[in-house]
Amino acid sequence: MNTASAVAPALNPPVRILMGPGPSDIHPRVLEALGKGTVGHLDPYYLEIMNDMQRMLQALLRTKNTMTLAISGTGSAGMEATVVNLIELGDSMVVCVNGVFGGRMLDVATRAGAKVTQVEKPWGQTFKPEDLQDALQKAKPKVVGIVMAETSTGAWQPIEEISKLVHDSGALLLVDAVTSLGGVNVDVDKWNIDAIYSGSQKCLSCPPGLSPVSFNQRAMDVILNRKTKVQSWYLDVTMLAKYWGSERVYHHTAPINMTYGLYEALRLVHEEGLESCFARHLLNHRALKAGLAALGISYTAEEGHQLPMLNAVRIPDSVDDATVRNGLLNRFGIEIGGGLGAFKGKVWRIGLMGYGARANNVFVLLSALEQLLAEQNHRFDHGASIAAATAVYSGK
């Protein structure tokens, strides 16, 4: 068989502005890092890169946890890794569900064989310690799982108070920081988080493919004292620890070039400084929010609990979801996210993540939205969104 006709066209991805729920805009320096020469996964140079990446991750997570590493896989792999290492068949786990990702954690925990108790809140709301009290008393969980930045609703979950309650009950706290890490403060040691996972493609300006995770000593003691082997060979942190630790025992081939990418992404975060990086996310969020308000568009999450990097907003009644999102993509090259689950067709999810959290993106989106909304006969003062965002940037 002649296979010459099997040649597909050369890659030519369209230029996009990624303002959805992830992946977000990749920083040019990260893209460049991905293309550097591949070395072996036990090459002394690679081991140095791993060490430095681990150190930069610890600093970003504000933790001294030795067991801080990047799982080869996306954020969901980190979710799976933290759950399957902590949970043995029949263990009790409480999962807080107020959106898609809490729901996913519940599914992962159930598949891992946990006896799962779900604590629910309506989408867009957050949990207060008293919401968990009953479940903690009744289920006596080994682990409590909660999502810090619920990407499906834009709700920002405070962790510190809930952590106190969880630890008073004797449970371990597992936190989903996939969308929060790099965009807002995540303080693993101060908040006493026992296990945490994130992802490379949200606020870290890196393509999808790596999932930073960290376990404290308490969590590691639980894992090292398991009665049964971790059900997943690939995600078993006791084995991964032998590669990431001083022994350097081969486990699986690390995705070398993705590590370069995350390494450069972390360099960028630390060059900017954590406080400046978080302040930048907040400023751009405030500008976008002011602009959207001028268009009569409001947020789904409660005031005071709105994530800066994920702006989940209500689509005005008279406006068609698909027409606007297709227009943004096809005429302006801008990707924003639609609503998931209960929010499908009702909500847009606008990301201001990592490199994407900048004034250029805010202005180009607001201008494009003004044009598309005007075409749908949505009423607003033309130019008002630009003026409102400008006022925020100029401190007025």
Ligand SMILES: *Cc1c(COP(=O)(O)O)cnc(C)c1O
């Ligand atoms: C994106 C996301 C995930 C899943 O990460 P993937 O990289 O898509 O596997 C999990 N939790 C939250 C809160 C997310 O935003």
